[in-house]
Amino acid sequence: MVKQVLEESETVVVRRGLVVGNYCHDVLIRDDRVVGESLGGAASFVSNVFDNLSIPCHYVSKVGPDFAYSVSHHPISCPSSMTTLFHAYFTSDPDSIGNHDRVLKRIHACDPITPSDLPESQFDFGLAVGVAGEILPETLERMLDICRVVFVDIQALIRVFDPVDGTVKLVGLRETGFFHLLPRIGFLKASAEEAPFVDVEQARKSCCVVVTDGKNGCRIFREDGEMQILPFPAVQVDPTGAGDSLLGGFVAGLIRGLAVSDAALLGNFFGSLTVAQIGVPKFDSRLLQRIKDELDRKAPWTDGCERIDDGAEFKKSAEHEEFQAYLTRAAKLLSTYHAQEDQLDP
Ligand SMILES: Nc1ncnc2c1ncn2[C@@H]1O[C@H](COP(=O)(O)OP(=O)(O)OP(=O)(O)O)[C@@H](O)[C@H]1O
């Protein structure tokens, strides 16, 4: 951890994180028409949340020479590999794709991230957020060695890709080379679609499992209990990256010293903001300021992250409903700002 001395009496403890996963390019296709193209990859959605909440991290991400985005955390450029590219197919008739919200095809995959790509330092926390199979078992093992607690997005571990057209399919965690590492993982995030491939009952014995469920919010499972965390209303434009932003908000909340239940609320909040925009969302600065003010009030930096893996009783915090009401009011204010702006600039 980094100690930043501000004044003689005031020392701010800044937790250092490591985020591992490739950036990518996403092409959104609805009913056979390209409706959007954007920067993607869980690392880019997570860094968007972290940067906006001033959570310092080191990022390890690979791209090819074709990478066309300007990002705040520079990726490793691989001269002989293309940037990871996904085509996401949506349809106006969800039944036609078996009730999935999308069909994903990996068109190109950039080089994997190996243990030697990771820095030779120790970190307070780490996030394994691969999207296209770039995190190898030995890479996750190295992360577990150098990070005090590791958050894993299950999509990094259980995706396989059709050898002909790149369609993303899922396999059981048990069948992967990652299964033996499960007892060392601190937090595991899975979507409702991915959860059956994890065996949540098994996983919750050793780690905290967060299962996201779109407009229904998320559910958290630990050995000593489970709880439902309510969502925030949103008008969904593009679901891409909602789970990544949820993870960013959740981890940021924990790092800032929130209880698990309140950190998950913050995660739901950032998930709901993400579905309202195409690609990596731009957050309103007034809204962010409100969130930061509330985090400072609830959990000043000096307390940071002691609760990440403590043995506290697993239940909603005493301030949970109050925090939920605060975030709901903040979201409503945002709609008011937008309505006023629309009136000024129709
Ligand atoms: N329509 C919605 N309305 C409100 N909140 C939403 C909506 N969709 C998603 N969210 C929020 O975002 C979180 C993550 O969504 P979801 O479960 O769809 O993730 P995901 O499938 O992993 O997404 P991705 O893989 O694209 O990152 C939800 O738990 C919820 O908090």
Ligand SMILES: O[C@H]1[C@H](O)[C@@H](O)[C@H](O)[C@@H](O)[C@H]1O
């Ligand atoms: O940008 C998106 C996003 O990161 C999603 O979470 C992931 O499922 C997709 O593969 C990726 O293309």
